[in-house]
Amino acid sequence: MPMQMDERKKKILRAIIQDYIMTAEPVGSRTIARKSDLGVSPATIRNEMSDLEELGLIEQPHTSAGRIPSDAGYRYYVDALMPPSTLSRENKARIERETPKKILEIENIIAQTGKLLSQLTNLTSIVLSPKRGRSHLSQIYFLPYQPGKAIMVVVKENGVVENHIIDVDEDITIEDLRHVADIFTCKMKGYALDEVKKSVLHGIYDELTRQKNLINTALEMIEPILNDDQDHDKVYLGGTLNMLNQPEFKDLSKIKNLFKIFERDECLKKVIEPNQDGLRVTIGGENNLEELQGCSVIYATYRENGETIGSIGVLGPTRMDYAKAMALVDFMTKKLTTILSGPHR
């Protein structure tokens, strides 16, 4: 018959994990017998531990060491055993205090949030900046720049202002530019950049047929705002140094591997990919990156006006304080959503 997780096993597993999270040392039966409030002897604990090991929830680094949680053990802990954690008063206060209130550049808000998160968790924070393509257009202006070039100023509904320098015909007049800008604004207002596809462009095309000589130029003009992947889905890292203090990374080669990942934006993106809403936890081998064995990631998506536009999370050793980290990521996500959807944006 299959072994079952009774109440005592749960208690023991919880005790093992919590102790290991604190100490990073394999934990033995003595320790559990002493610290837990079950009134049983180490021998009994040993029997239970043997069962837990058979269930794949804990493992032994070597024969004569204590037990450490396996990935499956952490998973069980997170799903079923973990005490619900609320943010400490200080943390909450600190977040309130350090959250940017002013209308700042969106990039700044993102970067600052990541930094704060890494400081509060003592882990590495990863933030995926808002998908540029999902932001909605509000207004387009052109300004003269140099002969044959103009500045295109794009204002989005979330308040972001972007410049692009574009090529134009030398003989184009300011009036022409204004006219084109008006048509663009009129046709594209309210659309997300991603949505400005054929239908919209077609409308612009129609509108412009009167000034035939403008057409070619005009369509070239909006190109940069449509596929400017320059700051597309930027990834921000915070507190990478925190990992150096984790005992699991006392080995130099591990550090190297980890930091190599930190330099590969595309890997990081995959790790906190915002393809599903809500708070998500990836434990150890659950993420497929070889180099991130031994690491867990906690992340969630944030929204702006109801639409998911990015994600934010922390990365740390599998032996991390899941309860605290989850509470923090959750709170920060909500905070970010509030700020981004705030009154002035």
Added chain:
Amino acid sequence: MPMQMDERKKKILRAIIQDYIMTAEPVGSRTIARKSDLGVSPATIRNEMSDLEELGLIEQPHTSAGRIPSDAGYRYYVDALMPPSTLSRENKARIERETPKKILEIENIIAQTGKLLSQLTNLTSIVLSPKRGRSHLSQIYFLPYQPGKAIMVVVKENGVVENHIIDVDEDITIEDLRHVADIFTCKMKGYALDEVKKSVLHGIYDELTRQKNLINTALEMIEPILNDDQDHDKVYLGGTLNMLNQPEFKDLSKIKNLFKIFERDECLKKVIEPNQDGLRVTIGGENNLEELQGCSVIYATYRENGETIGSIGVLGPTRMDYAKAMALVDFMTKKLTTILSGPHR
């Protein structure tokens, strides 16, 4: 009588340093006797080495090890012994190939240059971005944004375009804004931001006395471009991971110290402070940062239209290939100066 550096001593010191740069191992008299073309025995070399040690140019990690260069030794090497190095053909070609030709955001050029430099040297690159205050104004525009707010677009003579969102009176008209912009442009054109001080502001003030109600607002408006220290003297780092491969940093605590410095922009700034033109080399203890003992910095300033606006350099262990690094930094600096002062900027 004071000891003198004769030709043979120089040859030996050069050999020691070059060998140590390659191997990172203390170098003994045997090695030098074998590799150098002086036809003398190890014993003779030993005598000379003893002298060099007395001169403070080399030292022994412990009694029975070979010698390693001291900071003073490196200094002597750089000043007097080092063979002049020219860039390898591949490096030159690579720089030409990967140097941004297009008119890019200035930030991008800077960042890319740093990255390239770190890759070519296998060291960490540090780039101090252009002093914002030194760039000259070309044109100012205002665009409507939200009630009570406007976008100020600032075009500089180096081609940089900046946005600022500013507060304005609710009842100000587009015409008013245009008028103010014209006055700003007219009065400030050609001045560096730093220079826009009282005299210029006074002129603007005079010009605006006709529309008294605009004065207060107007002066508030230009404030953000005058002291916006947001991206003031940004520091870019490249190839920080290269340091992990240097044998002198196989010790975790050293890595920690070094990386802590990397996170302190103000320290890095001090290290490559552009207070003197030309190629500069700081060896080991010559920089006063405790944490950078054992590191050398090679840096130079770059200019835009004749004016020094920033600096770029590499940081590595004192045991670095000075000749190569110096040639590269020198070349990159000149390249950067050329790009920034190029035709379209």
Added chain:
DNA sequence: GTTAGCACTCGTCGAAAGAGAGTGCTAACA
């Protein structure tokens, strides 16, 4: 001034030994 020879120093490597922590098993107990 240069060189060979030699004793000496010091760090590194590997084996051996001891300590400590923890387990698994067995047998007794409630």
Added chain:
DNA sequence: TGTTAGCACTCTCTTTCGACGAGTGCTAAC
């Protein structure tokens, strides 16, 4: 049947010790 005490066993970690090797400094001879 579940729990416990006792005990042998295993494995790691640390320390110790000796051998080894690289390199020096000194001395005496060339």
